[in-house]
Amino acid sequence: AxxxxxxxxxxxxxxxxxxxxxxxxxxxxxxxxxxxxxxxxxxxxxxxxxxxxxxxxxxxxxxxxxxxxxxxxxxxxxxxxxxxxxxxxxxxxxxxxxxxxxxxARSGETEDVTIAHLAVGWGAPMIKVGSMTRGERTAKWNELLRISEDLGNPPLATPLH
Structure with a gap:
């Protein structure tokens, strides 16, 4: 290197x-x-x-x-x-x-899903919580799915371009 x-x-x-x-x-x-x-x-x-x-x-x-x-x-x-x-x-x-x-989110997160609610409530176009390889990350993605079902549309759907 x-x-x-x-x-x-x-x-x-x-x-x-x-x-x-x-x-x-x-x-x-x-x-x-x-x-x-x-x-x-x-x-x-x-x-x-x-x-x-x-x-x-x-x-x-x-x-x-x-x-x-x-x-x-x-x-x-x-x-x-x-x-x-x-x-x-x-x-x-x-x-x-x-x-x-x-x-x-930051490294060392817990399974708390508050960040999903903040992202949607604040109207953020994107969230970064990592891949679904660990429980604390999966919990946030699952909460976003629940929020999406409750709202009837994907809350974070802004394309990158």
């Missing part, structure tokens, strides 16, 4: 996005390098750039990253924000800035 500088890494990611059907890349660069995020966005326009470590569920950081054209999507992690009010403010900052919000 070798270390790559930011420019070389971005070029490699861009080549993968052109070669493979990659639609979304999370944190394509160092969390302190918004310029590298923006460069990647410029070079890979068909791929959403999702801010996670760059924005840390902060309304201010989401606005700043959007203004710098570093991201066009952001993870919203309610337990990272600290309060539901702060998490909702971060989601609202996404919507106000034209950034695609993705409500997200």
């Amino acid at each position: 070798s270390d790559l500088d930011a420019g070389t890494w971005i070029e490699l990611l861009v080549s993968w996005c052109k070669r493979y059907p990659i639609r979304l890349v999370e944190d394509p660069a160092d969390e302190h390098d918004a310029a590298a995020y923006a460069r990647f966005r410029q070079l890979a326009p068909g791929c959403r750039v999702v801010g996670d470590d760059l924005v840390v569920t902060s309304a201010r950081r989401i606005r700043d990253a959007a203004e710098a054209r570093a991201i066009d999507a952001a993870l919203i992690k309610p337990n990272q924000a600290g309060t539901l009010t702060e998490a909702k403010a971060a989601l609202d900052a996404c919507l106000e800035s034209g950034v695609f919000p993705i409500v997200s």
Whole structure:
């Protein structure tokens, strides 16, 4: 293995996005390098750039990253924000800035399904809770199915493009 500088890494990611059907890349660069995020966005326009470590569920950081054209999507992690009010403010900052919000669980989750209700209730177009390989993840997907049955339509059905 070798270390790559930011420019070389971005070029490699861009080549993968052109070669493979990659639609979304999370944190394509160092969390302190918004310029590298923006460069990647410029070079890979068909791929959403999702801010996670760059924005840390902060309304201010989401606005700043959007203004710098570093991201066009952001993870919203309610337990990272600290309060539901702060998490909702971060989601609202996404919507106000034209950034695609993705409500997200974090590693070390439990089988609590509150995040499914938050994502649907806040009108988030996407949720990230992982594959159905572990019980805590399956619980969230099952709850989304129950919500969908109750509402009579799929609550999270926005295409990526």
